[in-house]
Amino acid sequence: MIILIHVVSLSAKAQDVDALSGISVGLEQAQLDLKVIQNTLNEPERSLSDQQLLDLRNRLFSIQSQAGSIDESLSPALVGVQARLAELGQSDPEVAEDEDVKKQRENLTSEATSISSQLKITRLIAVEAEQALEDLGNRRRQQFQAVISQRGLSPFSPSLWSQLRHKLPEDLIALKLSFSTFRDSLTEVSAGAKSFFIIMALVWVLSCLYVWKLFIRFLLTRSQSTRLRRSLLATMLVGVYVSIPTGTLLILFSIMNRAQGLSQELEVFLQQFVGVVALASFMAGLGRALLAPTKPSWRLPNLPNSVAKSLQWLPVVLGVVIVTLWTLQQLTHVVSSSISTVLLTNGLFAVGLNVVVGLGAWRAQRYYASEGQLTLATPLATSLHGLALKLVLVAVVLSLFMLAIGYTALSNLIIQEVIWLALVVFTTYLLFCLIGDVANAALNRFKEDQGAQQLTESQGRIRSQMALLLAGAVKILLLLVALTLFFLPFGEDPMVWLHRRLAFLFQGFTFGEVTLKPAAFLYGAIVLVVGTWVVQSLQSWLAERYLPHTRLDPGMRSSAARLVSYVGYVVAGVMALSAAGIGFDRMAWIVSALSVGIGFGLQAVVQNFVSGLLLLAERPIKVGDWVSLGTVEGNVRRINARATEIEMFDRSTVIVPNSEFITKTVRNVTLSDPLGRGRITVVMPVNTNASVVRQCLLDAVESTEEVLTEPSPSVIIDGFESGGIAFSLYFFVASPRLVNGIRSQVFFKVLENFEKISLALHPTQRMELIETTASSVGSTATKAESS
Numbered sequence: 001m002i003i004l005i006h007v008v009s010l011s012a013k014a015q016d017v018d019a020l021s022g023i024s025v026g027l028e029q030a031q032l033d034l035k036v037i038q039n040t041l042n043e044p045e046r047s048l049s050d051q052q053l054l055d056l057r058n059r060l061f062s063i064q065s066q067a068g069s070i071d072e073s074l075s076p077a078l079v080g081v082q083a084r085l086a087e088l089g090q091s092d093p094e095v096a097e098d099e100d101v102k103k104q105r106e107n108l109t110s111e112a113t114s115i116s117s118q119l120k121i122t123r124l125i126a127v128e129a130e131q132a133l134e135d136l137g138n139r140r141r142q143q144f145q146a147v148i149s150q151r152g153l154s155p156f157s158p159s160l161w162s163q164l165r166h167k168l169p170e171d172l173i174a175l176k177l178s179f180s181t182f183r184d185s186l187t188e189v190s191a192g193a194k195s196f197f198i199i200m201a202l203v204w205v206l207s208c209l210y211v212w213k214l215f216i217r218f219l220l221t222r223s224q225s226t227r228l229r230r231s232l233l234a235t236m237l238v239g240v241y242v243s244i245p246t247g248t249l250l251i252l253f254s255i256m257n258r259a260q261g262l263s264q265e266l267e268v269f270l271q272q273f274v275g276v277v278a279l280a281s282f283m284a285g286l287g288r289a290l291l292a293p294t295k296p297s298w299r300l301p302n303l304p305n306s307v308a309k310s311l312q313w314l315p316v317v318l319g320v321v322i323v324t325l326w327t328l329q330q331l332t333h334v335v336s337s338s339i340s341t342v343l344l345t346n347g348l349f350a351v352g353l354n355v356v357v358g359l360g361a362w363r364a365q366r367y368y369a370s371e372g373q374l375t376l377a378t379p380l381a382t383s384l385h386g387l388a389l390k391l392v393l394v395a396v397v398l399s400l401f402m403l404a405i406g407y408t409a410l411s412n413l414i415i416q417e418v419i420w421l422a423l424v425v426f427t428t429y430l431l432f433c434l435i436g437d438v439a440n441a442a443l444n445r446f447k448e449d450q451g452a453q454q455l456t457e458s459q460g461r462i463r464s465q466m467a468l469l470l471a472g473a474v475k476i477l478l479l480l481v482a483l484t485l486f487f488l489p490f491g492e493d494p495m496v497w498l499h500r501r502l503a504f505l506f507q508g509f510t511f512g513e514v515t516l517k518p519a520a521f522l523y524g525a526i527v528l529v530v531g532t533w534v535v536q537s538l539q540s541w542l543a544e545r546y547l548p549h550t551r552l553d554p555g556m557r558s559s560a561a562r563l564v565s566y567v568g569y570v571v572a573g574v575m576a577l578s579a580a581g582i583g584f585d586r587m588a589w590i591v592s593a594l595s596v597g598i599g600f601g602l603q604a605v606v607q608n609f610v611s612g613l614l615l616l617a618e619r620p621i622k623v624g625d626w627v628s629l630g631t632v633e634g635n636v637r638r639i640n641a642r643a644t645e646i647e648m649f650d651r652s653t654v655i656v657p658n659s660e661f662i663t664k665t666v667r668n669v670t671l672s673d674p675l676g677r678g679r680i681t682v683v684m685p686v687n688t689n690a691s692v693v694r695q696c697l698l699d700a701v702e703s704t705e706e707v708l709t710e711p712s713p714s715v716i717i718d719g720f721e722s723g724g725i726a727f728s729l730y731f732f733v734a735s736p737r738l739v740n741g742i743r744s745q746v747f748f749k750v751l752e753n754f755e756k757i758s759l760a761l762h763p764t765q766r767m768e769l770i771e772t773t774a775s776s777v778g779s780t781a782t783k784a785e786s787s
Helices: 002-042 050-088 099-148 158-187 191-221 227-252 254-258 264-291 305-310 314-334 339-371 379-404 408-451 457-486 494-502 518-549 554-579 588-600 603-618 658-663 690-702 736-756
Strands: 509-511 514-516 626-629 632-639 643-648 653-657 676-685 714-721 724-733 766-772 779-785
Touching: 002 050, 002 099, 050 099, 158 314, 158 339, 191 227, 191 254, 227 254, 227 264, 227 408, 264 314, 264 408, 305 339, 314 339, 339 379, 339 408, 379 408, 408 457, 518 554, 554 603, 603 632, 603 643, 603 653, 603 658, 632 653, 643 658, 653 658, 676 690, 676 736, 690 714, 690 724, 690 736, 724 736
Parallel strands: none
Antiparallel strands: 509 514, 626 632, 632 643, 643 653, 676 724, 676 766, 714 724, 766 779
16 A cells, blocks of 8 residues: 555656746747747837737737746645645654655755746746737837828829829839739649639538528517617627628638748638728628618617618728728738828728728718707717717818828728727617617516516526626626727737736736735636536425425425525635635634634524534424414414525414524424314303203214314313313314314304204303313413403
């Protein structure tokens, strides 16, 4: 056994050595890559394009991610090694130690030193990568500001057209050569491969159209006519607009992967072309989905039909213009065109976007003016809509003015920002509608389930609250993302901006020896929500599916399911804390805080909770029992973690702490399902024939079907009371809950029998109606005086 443990220990050490060796190799490669990037950025005479800077940024992100992964793997390893060293303790020169202990301490010390040095190198790499990212961002912003502030020839300038007469023919020849090279590369691809990809593209298009048709049929036949149906249709329409052209291009461009001789510039152009087509398709689909010119009843925004129809051309035309002009603009970089041709394509790009956007805003303004003031859902929305149209027209005029005086880059920036901001606003609006409609549909579904008694009122209320909270959280997150994109500083990359401002979510805060990370807490919250859902599902399955097929009675089934849920909630809470970064070894401070709280003010809570567990385990009472506790008497309706709900006979509910059932005397009428015993006492005159009275009483109980024949009813003489003879009738029924009603029936029949044979009660009659529950339990008497 000792040899086996030693072998396992050696195997684990070998694995640790291999892991540390792999980490060392990764760190050396990361240091080398970081050094190359730093040297590239520090070369003053080297001019880097924006695409090259983007490539360097992606490499820095990769290095930073690698350093973070290594840090996360080394930190727990260092803590473990230090813990093992602490267990061994410091060496004492005056005490003789075993050689194995000394060797183990030396190995652990060496391992801790190695891991600590690697951690320092890892964190240094992360800091240097962060600094390089900041320098790279500053460099991109400087280049951006230099470009937009640069003034050149305007597209309306005669000098530009004079230069084009000499340079444009040469650029066209270069373009033809590039096209010939591209065509020759395609000819080398086999006809079979081309046919295959063309067929695949056709299948993709037909599949998307078929899915769209099925989705429409589903909405019309299976879904309810609610606002959710409109938002789902709009979202699906955007998806179809994007998926068909983008997927088709990706399939067709797979042919290029088999082509040889394509230049790097042309490959980059083709990759970017797919992205531009996807963006233009998204814009076209979003515009068509929100306008819905042919189906006003499916339109999400409150727009007049005339306005929607007048602008139905705008999304598609804008998308086509963007793709066309961007293609012309980028082809000048592929073929290295002259400056005059580049300025012309940039100017055409700005003119095309300004004309389309300006014409759309002008037509919307004209229709609003002809039909009166636009009225939206709120006056604020109406005012903001009108102000936005005016600002768009002002931006178009400003962009064209800058283009006319030669600031082509600034002109493009203005109109592109207008389109970008509109895209962010409209996308956020569509997602807001979708989230709100999903939440409303969920609320309606919960109400229907409550009406059908598939959910209790408490379950429906909790699920409705969760749906509203989740929808609100998603909307807030969406709004933050939209505001981030809306106010994004010009010239700064979104990924760098987000990384710089949201890095604390992953780095966290140090609190003593514990590092609190918001991202880890979010992960812990997700684990808690999922764990709670699993526990509730398990509890429902036990109570409704599994336990009914066992020999347990309904009360025990409810108690068992509730006890399992308590254990499940504890496990889910512990797992959530562990996922949040608070491990089992770091929960000592939580336990200490709880012990202090229990000592000062939570004794009663803990006492009641423990008492609730005892009630569920020992079952002195269960759901449905008839109990009496002091002045409280009624039926047990629910046993919770802290208190038990008892429904009184007047339909009121009393909340009794669980500790009361453990520390006090409790009368449980239905603990062992005893028989109910009823008693009726009558006082007759002294000269009355006792046998006749006895027979009348027995006839009354024998004619009552609910009275049990075994044990048999009995009549006894209690003695003389007030000058008469007291007769007592005893009978049994199936349950103590039936005593009152059946006793009343027997009493009526006794009076009928007395009337038939003309038996008179004693003139000073005192009749006692005594409610007796079980033979082994005491009785409660109700007395009625009559004369």
